[in-house]
Amino acid sequence: MRMSRYILVGIIFGITLYKVEAVSWFRIFEMFHFQSFHMYGIIFSAIACGICVVQWIKRTHMKSTEGEEIHINPKDTSWKRYIYGGFIFGLGWALAGICPGPMFILLGSGYTVLVVFLLSAMTGTFLYGKLRKRLPH
Numbered sequence: 001m002r003m004s005r006y007i008l009v010g011i012i013f014g015i016t017l018y019k020v021e022a023v024s025w026f027r028i029f030e031m032f033h034f035q036s037f038h039m040y041g042i043i044f045s046a047i048a049c050g051i052c053v054v055q056w057i058k059r060t061h062m063k064s065t066e067g068e069e070i071h072i073n074p075k076d077t078s079w080k081r082y083i084y085g086g087f088i089f090g091l092g093w094a095l096a097g098i099c100p101g102p103m104f105i106l107l108g109s110g111y112t113v114l115v116v117f118l119l120s121a122m123t124g125t126f127l128y129g130k131l132r133k134r135l136p137h
Contacts (some may be wrong), residue, residue, distance in 0.1 A: 014105040023102035023109075032094055090122075 021027050022042050031039035054072060056062070061072050093099050096117050099104065103121065107114045128135075 014108065017102060017107055018109065023098070023105050025097045028093070028097055073082070092124075096120075 015081050017023050020042065024037065027036070027039050030036035057070050058072060064070055098114070098117060103114050103118045107118060
């Protein structure tokens, strides 16, 4: 029962992304070819909302559902890991034509071919988890 609210929010979020065409391959194609501002507008709005929410959490000393104060650890200031990670993520996104989040939404919409991409993404995540201690961070 406790997880039902998270499932409900996920369903609403998925429907919203589907309706604003954030999961459309054509929209992603337009973005990578700089032909449309649609996806950039969505991404920049998400970044702005994220910044506002994190600042709100920090300034109001918000508490979690367990009653503990939410503490956000500062990010590591090394830039190489973000450049490399962003490049790999962007390359995968461009080659597949889909971001990892919308994979679930499109799969739920009936695009069964995305099982291949979803399994590939999950395999990559699993391998990273196994090799993480051996990788330079």
